[in-house]
Amino acid sequence: xxxxxxxxxxxxxxxxxxxxxxxxxxxxxxxxxxxxxxxxxxxxxxxxxxxxxxxxxxxxxxxxxxxxxxxxxxxxxxxxxxxxxxxxxxxxxxxxxxxxxxxxxxxxxxxxxxxxxxxxxxxxxxxxxxxxxxxxx
Amino acid sequence: xxxxxxxxxxxxxxxxxxxxxxxxxxxxxxxxxxxxxxxxxxxxxxxxxxxxxxxxxxxxxxxxxxxxxxxxxxxxxxxxxxxxxxxxxxxxxxxxxxxxxxxxxxxxxxxxxxxxxxxxxxxxxxxxxx
Numbered sequence: 464x465x466x467x468x469x470x471x472x473x474x475x476x477x478x479x480x481x482x483x484x485x486x487x488x489x490x491x492x493x494x495x496x497x498x499x500x501x502x503x504x505x506x507x508x509x510x511x512x513x514x515x516x517x518x519x520x521x522x523x524x525x526x527x528x529x530x531x532x533x534x535x536x537x538x539x540x541x542x543x544x545x546x547x548x549x550x551x552x553x554x555x556x557x558x559x560x561x562x563x564x565x566x567x568x569x570x571x572x573x574x575x576x577x578x579x580x581x582x583x584x585x586x587x588x589x590x591x592x593x594x595x596x597x598x599x600x
Numbered sequence: 601x602x603x604x605x606x607x608x609x610x611x612x613x614x615x616x617x618x619x620x621x622x623x624x625x626x627x628x629x630x631x632x633x634x635x636x637x638x639x640x641x642x643x644x645x646x647x648x649x650x651x652x653x654x655x656x657x658x659x660x661x662x663x664x665x666x667x668x669x670x671x672x673x674x675x676x677x678x679x680x681x682x683x684x685x686x687x688x689x690x691x692x693x694x695x696x697x698x699x700x701x702x703x704x705x706x707x708x709x710x711x712x713x714x715x716x717x718x719x720x721x722x723x724x725x726x727x728x729x730x
Contacts, residue, residue: 481613488617495624501728505646506693506721511713531702569702576641576698578705579724583643597706 507582510594525560527553527590531577533570549581553588563591634668634695641698643724653691654683655723658708660697676708681715688716695723 529549530538537544539552557563565585569578582593629635636657656676657665664671666679684690692712696705705722712720 481609484610484613484617488613488620491617491620491624495620499627500726504640504695504723504725505643506648506723507643507645508647508719508721509709511709511717511720571701571703573702574698575696575700575702575705578702579641579643579698579722582722583645583724586643586645586647595706595709597710 507579507586507593509582510592524562525556527556527560527565527585529565529567529581529585531567531569531573531581533572535577537581546584550584550588553585553590557585557589563589564594565590565592566594566596568596634665636665636668636695638695638697638723639699640695640723640725642727644727645724646726648691648693648721651691652687653693654680655693655695656680656708656712658694658696658700658705660699662700662704664708673707677711677715680712680717684716689718691719691721692717693721693723 526540528538528540530541532538537546537549539549540556544552553565557565565582567578567581567585578595585593634655634657636659638657638659655667657663657668659665664673664676666676666683671679680692694705694708694712696708709720
């Protein structure tokens, strides 16, 4: 009886090993899930530029004005700060601000990437609104 | 005692694998609204979700495109106004190359705002290793 069974199994075709195929497929799916956010673009909402108006709307609120200079220096409320300094000071200022609005202005030759870096930092540190300021011509 | 018949899962696995590969290739093409390649700046913040939008692309060479159609700088306001007539709350995404001057981007943003855009976003990409 036992011998008969063994003979039947010997005649059957060998089963394919699916493990490697499944592993590859799974690795591809995981790789796809991990890398896909790098390929897709996202974005940051901004308040489109307006020209500075005379007279502030709410003088009692803490202001967060950032100005980027052509030479790469950063002015936070008219005072020069380093990027690390800005990283430390921004959360403190935003925590005391009601509107949590950050206004960013730049010198004429500042690169767009620098502005986005600061916008990103401001958002990470809790800015509610980001406003880009255009100087009056 | 009868043995249960084996189901041949090899074709199914192959089809699944092909589907995964096809999805990997097609997804970026389908999800990206524009085919114009621009090196947008990288940022950790990600606010906008996939939705119908109007994409303004500004390349490092100074080319300006609205939904992949090249236009002149003076035409931008008119073209965007026409698009916004259909949906005033349409999201306007500005895809500018990270190497361009911020002032040029500001001009684009100002033109878009002037014709009544209510929701404007700057396109970014996730930093590598984020």
